[in-house]
């Protein structure tokens with residue numbers, strides 16, 4: 608990413624003169640950074656879709672204002688080196704992870720740009736050479752930072768394309784192995800049936816026959832899940848009342864209890880069975896990680912354009928070692944888990960034109976956020 612940054616620096620003509628101008632501006636402007644940050648988040652809070660990205664609630668905004676002030680301090684003091692670029696890339700990835708739509712980045716950077724531009728005009732004569740240099744330097748560094756932010760969205764898109772290619776190769780392989788395994792499993796099941804039909808009082812024999820039976824069921828279940836994942840059953844689209852669907856799906860999770868404050872009816876177009884599976888998988892994971900004493904909270908909200916489902920748990924949070932591969936098939940930290948639940952969630956959600964993201968949640972554990980478009984032609 609640093610090579611890209613250097614290339615962009617050449618493109619926008621960012622050089623030592625800009626670095627000097629930014630450093631000279633810093634002491635003149637830094638007192639106004641908190642005010643710029645205020646305006647920035649006021650604007651975020653005015654827009655329902657942007658506000659929805661505040662995954663840790665609006666209370667968290669106070670802390671975010673502080674991070675934006677720090678970001679502005681770095682914007683003006685640099686050094687604009689590799690470490691700077693890596694920090695910026697990390698910030699960009701935070702936004703990708705919380706599923707903040709990319710278009711907000713351009714407008715958000717404009718808010719910063721306009722606010723800082725106005726404040727520069729208050730401390731330097733804009734028509735003087737220093738004034739022009741200051742303004743040019745601001746425009747260039749904002750362009751560069753915006754480019755870095757947008758690049759992280761592009762990285763995400765490329766990764767998701769690579770993922771779907773991998774999934775297609777994986778799918779072909781799994782499809783044929785799955786089908787091949789059904790036959791021997793069928794033979795084991797038949798033989799088991801025959802053996803169980805023979806009178807035996809040997810407890811160990813009975814116990815092992817029982818075990819074989821359980822494992823055959825499990826193996827068949829794994830194959831079914833894998834085949835479901837790769838088969839891409841066509842979506843059986845229809846009108847779905849999402850609030851009702853979520854309530855029913857949650858009620859079917861045996862580990863409960865899951866709290867769900869049911870909103871007014873909310874209609875989407877989609878495949879009810881597959882969407883129900885999404886909710887069940889997320890709720891099952893959440894109850895597992897929250898444990899018997901923990902809490903799981905499900906919330907469904909909507910804007911005119913999309914529905915958002917959040918599933919929060921009070922568990923230990925997402926294991927950092929699998930954070931980047933969380934939605935890939937066969938990745939799991941659940942003892943005995945196969946690692947297909949979340950892969951299926953993402954597949955179904957994306958096929959409905961939606962997105963799923965995982966972040967830290969307000970209950971201290973994980974938060975899964977599913978957004979689904981409300982338009983017909985999603």
Ligand code: HEM
Pocket residue numbers: 651657658660661662663671674675678697698701702705707711712715716719966967
């Ligand atoms: C110029 C544009 C923006 C800049 C420079 C910026 C800057 C930052 C920074 C520095 C962080 C801290 C990252 C970290 O944890 O290391 C952050 C996080 C965050 N930003 Fe932004 N931001 C921008 C746009 C937005 C917009 C438009 C929203 C709309 C809601 C937003 C919402 C958030 C949220 C929710 C987090 C915290 C995520 C989490 O830790 O759970 N940001 N941002």
